Amino acid sequence: GVGTPPVVPAPRPAPIAGTVRVARRRRYVMCRPEHFAVRYAINPWMDVDVPVDRALALRQWEELRRTYVSLGHEVLLLPPEPGLPDMVFAANGAVVVGDRALGARFAHAERAAEAGHHRAWLSAHGVAVETPEHVGEGEGDLLVVGRTLLAGTGFRTAPAAHEEAARTLGLPVVPLRLVDPRYYHLDTALAVLGDDDVAYLPEAFDAEGVATLRRLFPDALEVAADEAALLALNAVSDGRHVVLPAAAVRTADALAARGYSPVPVDLSELLKAGGSVKCCTLELHARPA
Ligand code: ARG
Numbered sequence: 001g002v003g004t005p006p007v008v009p010a011p012r013p014a015p016i017a018g019t020v021r022v023a024r025r026r027r028y029v030m031c032r033p034e035h036f037a038v039r040y041a042i043n044p045w046m047d048v049d050v051p052v053d054r055a056l057a058l059r060q061w062e063e064l065r066r067t068y069v070s071l072g073h074e075v076l077l078l079p080p081e082p083g084l085p086d087m088v089f090a091a092n093g094a095v096v097v098g099d100r101a102l103g104a105r106f107a108h109a110e111r112a113a114e115a116g117h118h119r120a121w122l123s124a125h126g127v128a129v130e131t132p133e134h135v136g137e138g139e140g141d142l143l144v145v146g147r148t149l150l151a152g153t154g155f156r157t158a159p160a161a162h163e164e165a166a167r168t169l170g171l172p173v174v175p176l177r178l179v180d181p182r183y184y185h186l187d188t189a190l191a192v193l194g195d196d197d198v199a200y201l202p203e204a205f206d207a208e209g210v211a212t213l214r215r216l217f218p219d220a221l222e223v224a225a226d227e228a229a230l231l232a233l234n235a236v237s238d239g240r241h242v243v244l245p246a247a248a249v250r251t252a253d254a255l256a257a258r259g260y261s262p263v264p265v266d267l268s269e270l271l272k273a274g275g276s277v278k279c280c281t282l283e284l285h286a287r288p289a
Contacts, residue, residue, distance in 0.1 A: 023239045027284040030282075043181070047272070148173075148174055152185060197219070199233060202222055203225060245276045249264075
């Protein structure tokens with residue numbers, strides 16, 4: 001939590017011209033893919049006719065969990081529920097800042113029951129959870145950057161849910177409209193790298209969204225479409241180490257050139273449901289100072 005020492009950085013030479021990036025210890029919630037499957041298709045990545053290897057999904061997920069622990073982070077586990085094959089995507093169940101959270105109201109009936117499990121778990125862990133009136137899928141569309149919430153809309157989260165998030169969490173919200181169904185959640189089109197640094201796919205946003213992002217983050221990393229199509233942006237950063245899908249090697253190189261330490265993890269089985277590193281990771285954010 002707050003006040004814990006920073007993670008010891010991996011031994012790697014400081015970038016020649018880049019900024020020194022500083023890691024902060026994080027708390028994450030993950031949910032084992034014990035019941036993972038692709039039995040319905042609610043985004044363009046999902047195809048019920050493509051077989052899923054659940055044992056492999058479990059091994060890949062375990063590697064992600066182990067990676068966070070080895071970087072010095074705390075990983076808490078939300079118990080998986082039978083009949084909820086997408087529950088592994090823990091990021092969608094809430095957005096948590098300090099001891100307050102906005103829960104989820106899922107856009108699709110297939111995932112609706114996940115919201116209650118998140119709510120119960122967070123309440124049991126001392127977090128006051130607001131139940132949203134409007135459709136909102138947690139950190140899928142609401143990303144904390146410094147003292148701001150970047151808020152996606154267009155496919156899942158309703159603009160009215162942005163207001164609920166601002167009220168509940170006490171942070172200003174910057175709405176961003178998504179326009180490509182492959183990038184249905186903000187966390188598939190934009191990665192938070194640090195308190196004032198992001199990476200994103202410009203083509204995933206409407207013109208106003210791109211203008212907003214260029215104004216707020218003039219030096220942001222803009223990734224190419226073929227990298228975004230590997231879910232390169234579905235990444236988790238502690239401020240220094242950026243855990244990202246292993247196939248996204250060009251994004252890893254671009255991050256290294258900016259002074260980050262990329263940490264590749266292969267989550268190919270979970271990609272069959274349209275999710276990767278960030279989708280599997282709900283952060284319990286410390287309240288920004
Ligand atoms: N199959 C899930 C869905 O379509 C994937 C969710 C991925 N999560 C994320 N944070 N983008 O809802």
